[in-house]
Amino acid sequence: MxxxxxxxxxxxxxxxxxxxxxxxxxxxxxxAEAASGPEALAxxxxxxxxxxxxxxxxxxxxxxxxxxSLRTELPGCRVLxxxxxxxxxxxxxxxxxxxxxxxxxxxxxxxxxEIIRTVHAGNRYVDPELAADAISAGDSPLTAREAEVLELAxxxxxxxxxxxxxxxxxxxxxxxxxxxxxxxxxxNRHAAVRLAxxxxxx
Amino acid sequence: MxxxxxxxxxxxxxxxxxxxxxxxxxxxxxxAEAASGPEALAxxxxxxxxxxxxxxxxxxxxxxxxxxSLRTELPGCRVLxxxxxxxxxxxxxxxxxxxxxxxxxxxxxxxxxEIIRTVHAGNRYVDPELAADAISAGDSPLTAREAEVLELAxxxxxxxxxxxxxxxxxxxxxxxxxxxxxxxxxxNRHAAVRLAxxxxxx
DNA sequence: GCGCGAGCATGACAAATGTCAGGGCCACCG
DNA sequence: CGGTGGCCCTGACATTTGTCATGCTCGCGC
Numbered sequence: 001m002x003x004x005x006x007x008x009x010x011x012x013x014x015x016x017x018x019x020x021x022x023x024x025x026x027x028x029x030x031x032a033e034a035a036s037g038p039e040a041l042a043x044x045x046x047x048x049x050x051x052x053x054x055x056x057x058x059x060x061x062x063x064x065x066x067x068x069s070l071r072t073e074l075p076g077c078r079v080l081x082x083x084x085x086x087x088x089x090x091x092x093x094x095x096x097x098x099x100x101x102x103x104x105x106x107x108x109x110x111x112x113x114e115i116i117r118t119v120h121a122g123n124r125y126v127d128p129e130l131a132a133d134a135i136s137a138g139d140s141p142l143t144a145r146e147a148e149v150l151e152l153a154x155x156x157x158x159x160x161x162x163x164x165x166x167x168x169x170x171x172x173x174x175x176x177x178x179x180x181x182x183x184x185x186x187x188n189r190h191a192a193v194r195l196a197x198x199x200x201x202x
Numbered sequence: 203m204x205x206x207x208x209x210x211x212x213x214x215x216x217x218x219x220x221x222x223x224x225x226x227x228x229x230x231x232x233x234a235e236a237a238s239g240p241e242a243l244a245x246x247x248x249x250x251x252x253x254x255x256x257x258x259x260x261x262x263x264x265x266x267x268x269x270x271s272l273r274t275e276l277p278g279c280r281v282l283x284x285x286x287x288x289x290x291x292x293x294x295x296x297x298x299x300x301x302x303x304x305x306x307x308x309x310x311x312x313x314x315x316e317i318i319r320t321v322h323a324g325n326r327y328v329d330p331e332l333a334a335d336a337i338s339a340g341d342s343p344l345t346a347r348e349a350e351v352l353e354l355a356x357x358x359x360x361x362x363x364x365x366x367x368x369x370x371x372x373x374x375x376x377x378x379x380x381x382x383x384x385x386x387x388x389x390n391r392h393a394a395v396r397l398a399x400x401x402x403x404x
Numbered sequence: 405g406c407g408c409g410a411g412c413a414t415g416a417c418a419a420a421t422g423t424c425a426g427g428g429c430c431a432c433c434g
Numbered sequence: 435c436g437g438t439g440g441c442c443c444t445g446a447c448a449t450t451t452g453t454c455a456t457g458c459t460c461g462c463g464c
Contacts (some may be wrong), residue, residue: 174452379422
């Protein structure tokens with residue numbers, strides 16, 4: 001009785017190669033492939049796989065969004081996320097979405113096959129290094145409003161625009177920005193945005 | 203007589219899978235693998251491959267840097283760059299470094315094998331879509347100083363620091379920044395930095 | 405009820421940033 | 435030679451952003 005796997009990654013090169021390698025394992029069966037978030041969802045609905053291996057970054061909807069949808073639509077389907085750039089915040093978001101495994105693309109195919117089995121058996125697996133990063137990043141020191149304002153400031157918008165979109169006075173917006181900057185111990189709001197992004201706090 | 207290939211990519215998953223798939227081709231022989239820029243160089247020196255397939259983003263030194271070194275050290279070795287995120291500037295830099303091929307990871311392994319043969323035969327191959335992007339991005343409208351100042355501004359440094367590092371008055375720095383912003387048709391310097399980065403102008 | 409601390413909000417002031425008009429230099433063209 | 439235009443550079447001025455002191459509200463412990 002083999003494990004039915006769905007593979008989703010926008011990079012054809014990787015997806016194809018991965019499918020080939022996983023097929024070498026006797027107990028794994030790649031039943032569907034997808035190149036985008038929406039496509040992954042459609043494929044999952046059609047084939048009801050045991051395990052969905054999702055790339056974190058895909059056009060349309062990222063791995064975590066797909067995982068969230070799958071959680072309600074196919075509760076029996078375990079989700080395993082693979083990613084190139086492991087930012088702490090992603091891991092946190094992923095676990096919150098009910099993802100069962102989270103691994104970087106630096107693992108070997110052999111190892112990935114083992115992890116697929118682990119996840120299929122109902123266990124969780126998180127790459128130790130990524131976990132350590134997430135723990136050292138800690139929880140966000142930002143308050144709700146600070147995070148909100150920082151997010152609106154993310155694309156370099158002027159304070160006036162942020163104030164309007166958040167229905168706040170400009171002074172208040174500056175205040176939150178300033179507070180976020182000092183909490184994060186950085187030089188200016190742009191560095192704050194970058195850091196918060198990196199840590200997954202926005 | 204098969205083509206001797208060096209494979210360099212920091213993602214073990216992809217590198218391994220790729221090696222396996224390329225090995226299925228009778229006329230391709232993967233003689234070495236590397237997970238970082240420096241390692242790729244060392245492997246190239248040791249094995250003198252016919253074609254080096256390099257990931258654009260690797261720890262240590264990126265694909266283009268490696269290509270530059272290879273150009274002088276192993277002039278007979280053709281370089282083919284593969285990349286996930288195809289930014290126009292990268293392509294330009296790569297071609298300037300004497301790279302013979304440039305493809306996104308969205309191609310299939312089959313296609314990649316063909317391209318390796320193409321490059322080995324002495325021809326060039328550039329992904330049509332990436333080429334179109336690069337052409338539509340066009341040449342940088344920025345003058346030398348504008349680009350220099352923009353680069354120094356890239357990490358959110360204050361004007362005073364940029365002025366000092368560029369040995370200019372603060373007024374002048376502001377002026378260049380302003381000029382760059384208006385040339386790029388964006389709202390502020392941060393957006394300008396992002397856009398210039400994206401287009402490969404800095 | 406009362407004091408206390410945390411988060412939310414504001415405006416005044418100071419500092420940094422963006423904009424403008426203009427001057428010097430050099431290469432190019434008539 | 436005498437424009438003409440592009441690039442480099444500057445300081446003065448207007449606008450935007452960052453900092454600070456302050457007030458409000460709400461939940462909590464006493």
